[in-house]
Amino acid sequence: MAGKIKVHDPRGFAPMVTGKTLAPRLQSLDGKVVYLVDCLFDNSEVFMDQLQQWFAENMPAVEARMIKPRASWVDDPDMRSKIEADGNAAILGVGL
C-alpha cells in the first residue's frame, strides 16, 4: 500500500431503480387511434404534421390524431388522460 491513499467518493446517492413493465402491444394498428404528441420543441409541429400525413397516405386504416401538452417541459395529466381514454397508442416527439 506504500504510496497509496484513500479518498472519498464525490458522488451523491442515486435512488434505487425499480423495473417497470411495458404496456401490451397492439396486434395491428388498423382501426386504432394513434396519438401524435407534439412535445412543442422547435419545428416538432411540422414534423408531427408530416408524420400524420404519412399515416393518411400509407396507412389510412390508422387514425393518427395530433395532440399537444399545455406547455413544454411539464407533465400534462389532462393530456395523458385524454390519450388513455380515447387512444390505443402514442408516438411522442421530437425530444425528451
Added chain:
Amino acid sequence: MSLEQSGVPTVAVHTHVFARLAQSVALANGMPTTRQAYVPQPLVGMTADGLRGYIQGIDPINEKPFMQELIEGLSAPLNDNDLTGTSFERPSEKFLGADTEDNLRQLFEDNHWTDFMPIVLPTEERIEAMLAGTSHPPDEVVGRLRPTAFREFWEFDVEKVAVNAVMAGARPEYLPVILAHAASGVSARSSSTTSFACYSVVNGPVRGEIGMSDGIGAMGPHNHANVAIGRAYNLLSMNLQGGSEPGDTYMGSLGNPLNYSMTFPEAEERSPWQPLHVQKGFKAEASAVSVFFGGRYTIAGFGPRETWAEQFKRAIAACQHNMPPVLVVDPITARQFVDLGFDTKEKLSAWIAENGTLPAAEYWDDLWVQTLQLPMAKAGVAPYAAKLEAAPEEEVTLFEAKDINIVVTGGETQGAWKLIAGRLGESATVSVDDWR
C-alpha cells in the same frame, strides 16, 4: 413512460444526438427497453419536405427504416425484458479504492468528476477538517439535485458536500456558504441544450468573516473565497446530481465558461440601495446566498451617460426574451442612477420592465418564447395572452419588474454595468446562518 404504465404502448422519437441520453433516462426509469426511434439532427430550420425525408428514411441509430421502428414499436410482441423491466441499486461508497495520487487524479478525470482543472484530493483527513466548518452532522441530508426535469433526483448529505468543497480548494470557514448553495435545490449544471450556468451573490456579515471581495474584480478570479465557493457549487452540482457528462447528463451545445465559477458578494456598505437579501425578506444582519439560474448572455456598458435611456432600451431588447437579466452595477453607477431619481432598486427594475420592449412579431419569433410562453398565451395566462393579441408591429414588454434583480458590486475603478441572464427562484435565496 407514464403512458406505458397506464397501458398505452408508446414510441418516443428523438434526434440522433440524444440517443445516449434517451437510453440512459430509460434505464434510470427501470424501462431500458422503452421503444425509441431516431431521426437525424437537426429539426430546427428543416423544411416540411426535409422532415418528410427523415420520416421516409433510415433511423440513424437503429439502422432500420424509421417508420418500421415506429410501427413495430407499437405492435411487435414484447419479450421477457419488456415484461420485467430492470431493477438495480447504485450504492454510493464512502471511499474509493486506495490508489496512488496520480491514478486517483486520472480516475476523477476519467469519470468526469472534475472540471479538468487540478483538484484537491478529498482524503479522510481533509474531509474531517472541512466538516469542522459546520455544526451539522456529516450524515444530515442537505437536499436533492438533478440535471433536468426528466431525470431522477439524487440525494446528498453534509459529508458529500464537504467532499466537493475540498476538491474545489475551499476552506472550512466557507462550508456554510457552500452548504447553502447545495440546499438551494438549484443545480449549477443543468443539462439543457441551451448551456445554462448559475452564479450566486452572497449577502450579510459572512462576506467579511470569510474574506470575500466586493472590490476590484469581484466577479473574476481575484479572491480565494469568491472563486472556491463558486467552483465548489459547480463541482457539487455535477457530482451530487449524477453527473454533467457531455452526451449523457450534459447537452449544452456551446457550453458556458461560467460553469467554472462565479460567486461574488454584494457591496452592501457602498451601495445606495437595499441589499438583495433584505429585498428577499432576510434581516440585514443575516447572511444569505442568492442563486441565479441563467448565464446565457452578458451585455455590458458604462454610464449612465446623457443618452443612457436609449442605450439601455437597446441593451434590454437584446436580452433573450424568456430569460430576465440581473443588472450588476459598480457602486459608481449605482450612485449615478440615484442621481437620476432611481433611489430604490425597485424603481430601476420597474423602468427596465417598462422600457424593455420589442415589436410583437420579433418577440414571438424566438425559439423559447414559442416553446415555453406561447402555449401559456394561448391558454389565456397573463401577461402572455395580451402580448399574443398585439399587432405585429406593436411594442410589447419583455420582462416583469419582479423578475429583474439588481446587485451592486465592484471596485469603483469604472462606472460599469452588466446585464447577465439570471432568474431567481422564489426559494433560491438561502440562509447561510442555518448551515453554520
